[in-house]
Amino acid sequence: MPERLFFLPLFSGGLVKPCIMKPEAKKRNDTMYNAAVIDTDPVTLEVMTGLLGNNSHIRRISCFSLLPDFFEELETGWVQIAFIRVGGPGLQGLSLAKEIMKVSPNTRVVFMAGIAGYALMAFDEGARGYLLLPADQKRLDEVIENIRKRDHRKRGGSP
Numbered sequence: 001m002p003e004r005l006f007f008l009p010l011f012s013g014g015l016v017k018p019c020i021m022k023p024e025a026k027k028r029n030d031t032m033y034n035a036a037v038i039d040t041d042p043v044t045l046e047v048m049t050g051l052l053g054n055n056s057h058i059r060r061i062s063c064f065s066l067l068p069d070f071f072e073e074l075e076t077g078w079v080q081i082a083f084i085r086v087g088g089p090g091l092q093g094l095s096l097a098k099e100i101m102k103v104s105p106n107t108r109v110v111f112m113a114g115i116a117g118y119a120l121m122a123f124d125e126g127a128r129g130y131l132l133l134p135a136d137q138k139r140l141d142e143v144i145e146n147i148r149k150r151d152h153r154k155r156g157g158s159p
Contacts (some may be wrong), residue, residue, distance in 0.1 A: 031148050032058070033081050035052050035061050035079075035081045035082075035083065036073065037062075038063075040085070044085070048083060052083075054137055074103050075103060075104075080107060081110060081144070093122075094118075094121055097109045097111070108129075109127050109128060111129070112135065114132075
């Protein structure tokens with residue numbers, strides 16, 4: 001079984017830092033992503049870290065509860081998928097998505113919300129996926145697989 005890269009929540013400022021790192025074994029043509037989760041709820045950050053850690057297409061995970069920390073990381077160019085909360089206290093997910101796309105147009109945005117009512121607005125803003133919270137592994141894996149398929153089509157390949 002290939003070794004996996006795990007990030008466990010160790011809160012420092014607004015950032016979840018990696019505490020265990022193992023080299024990721026990947027297939028030659030397999031797409032791997034770096035993911036960021038932005039939410040003010042530490043439970044959601046912890047759950048999403050676990051779910052993303054279980055997906056074989058996620059290489060690196062960082063979680064943020066403070067927007068300045070997230071944007072500092074976003075500007076480095078490593079964030080390929082951003083999971084952002086819509087309707088959470090202190091976070092304006094729809095306007096945040098617009099800012100993410102300005103700073104890093106290639107970052108794929110996935111919205112997370114406790115109600116389905118934001119889904120239409122999310123996709124109007126260019127979301128690549130929508131997770132109803134509490135998220136589950138099956139739905140998260142579907143969202144990541146849809147992103148992979150779309151990326152492969154853009155490159156002229158097959159998933």
